[in-house]
Amino acid sequence: MNCCEKNNQSFDEEQLARFAKAMGHPIRITILQFLASMDSCYFGDINNELPIAKATVSQHLKELKEAGLIQGEIETPKVKYCINRENWEKAQAYFDAFFGQIIEKKICCD
Amino acid sequence: MNCCEKNNQSFDEEQLARFAKAMGHPIRITILQFLASMDSCYFGDINNELPIAKATVSQHLKELKEAGLIQGEIETPKVKYCINRENWEKAQAYFDAFFGQIIEKKICCD
DNA sequence: AATATTGTTCGTAGTTTTGCGAACAACAAA
DNA sequence: TTTGTTGTTCGCAAAACTACGAACAATATT
Numbered sequence: 611m612n613c614c615e616k617n618n619q620s621f622d623e624e625q626l627a628r629f630a631k632a633m634g635h636p637i638r639i640t641i642l643q644f645l646a647s648m649d650s651c652y653f654g655d656i657n658n659e660l661p662i663a664k665a666t667v668s669q670h671l672k673e674l675k676e677a678g679l680i681q682g683e684i685e686t687p688k689v690k691y692c693i694n695r696e697n698w699e700k701a702q703a704y705f706d707a708f709f710g711q712i713i714e715k716k717i718c719c720d
Numbered sequence: 721m722n723c724c725e726k727n728n729q730s731f732d733e734e735q736l737a738r739f740a741k742a743m744g745h746p747i748r749i750t751i752l753q754f755l756a757s758m759d760s761c762y763f764g765d766i767n768n769e770l771p772i773a774k775a776t777v778s779q780h781l782k783e784l785k786e787a788g789l790i791q792g793e794i795e796t797p798k799v800k801y802c803i804n805r806e807n808w809e810k811a812q813a814y815f816d817a818f819f820g821q822i823i824e825k826k827i828c829c830d
Numbered sequence: 831a832a833t834a835t836t837g838t839t840c841g842t843a844g845t846t847t848t849g850c851g852a853a854c855a856a857c858a859a860a
Numbered sequence: 861t862t863t864g865t866t867g868t869t870c871g872c873a874a875a876a877c878t879a880c881g882a883a884c885a886a887t888a889t890t
């Protein structure tokens with residue numbers, strides 16, 4: 611596989627769009643960054659980082675969870691959240707393949 | 721810089737969210753892929769690839785342009801679109817830094 | 831001047847997103 | 861049993877998104 615035929619659609623368009631959509635809000639980027647900076651934490655910790663109502667935080671967490679980027683686990687009476695590593699890596703690979711698929715004319719196709 | 725302190729916030733959260741949001745629709749992913757597969761093309765070519773009304777295609781192109789991922793240029797009577805390479809690479813770097821910032825506990829922090 | 835080509839913009843409709851406070855659920859503690 | 865703690869869900873409102881056809885703009889062609 612030379613540089614002109616790399617990354618032949620090594621991702622699912624729908625899934626990539628879903629990941630991207632979940633990342634398409636500054637608050638959710640902040641949440642993901644926060645979670646990525648540690649092993650795991652509770653809802654309250656995340657809520658404390660953000661200047662918005664807890665109902666809204668919960669909503670954003672729900673969307674990130676549905677997109678598969680994070681996961682939540684009940685530890686009564688708290689809820690522990692963390693990055694979903696498997697899907698995180700999948701997303702990483704998808705975005706990588708997506709951005710890598712551009713034709714590199716100057717390098718290999720002149 | 722060892723593996724535990726890499727990628728210290730080497731991206732702008734707001735801008736990353738803007739890129740992600742623009743990519744958060746399957747049609748727009750398709751458009752970006754199509755444009756990435758060639759040097760440039762006209763609106764009509766893009767429109768032909770998609771099963772939606774031209775007004776909607778135009779709208780999606782506008783959003784991608786506003787997010788900085790593509791650029792358009794009038795070549796009367798056509799409009800030529802192409803990937804905005806500068807911002808494409810910026811987006812690539814941002815996503816890369818974002819996904820790379822997760823703590824790699826098993827590898828370096830035990 | 832009338833006609834054709836290529837896209838954008840406008841106006842509209844329906845859906846989704848974002849955000850909030852209030853109410854609720856599940857459990858622990860007094 | 862009452863009270864507290866921790867988060868989720870509900871109901872609402874405002875805004876943004878998605879999609880379409882029709883109208884329009886800019887230019888070429890007949």
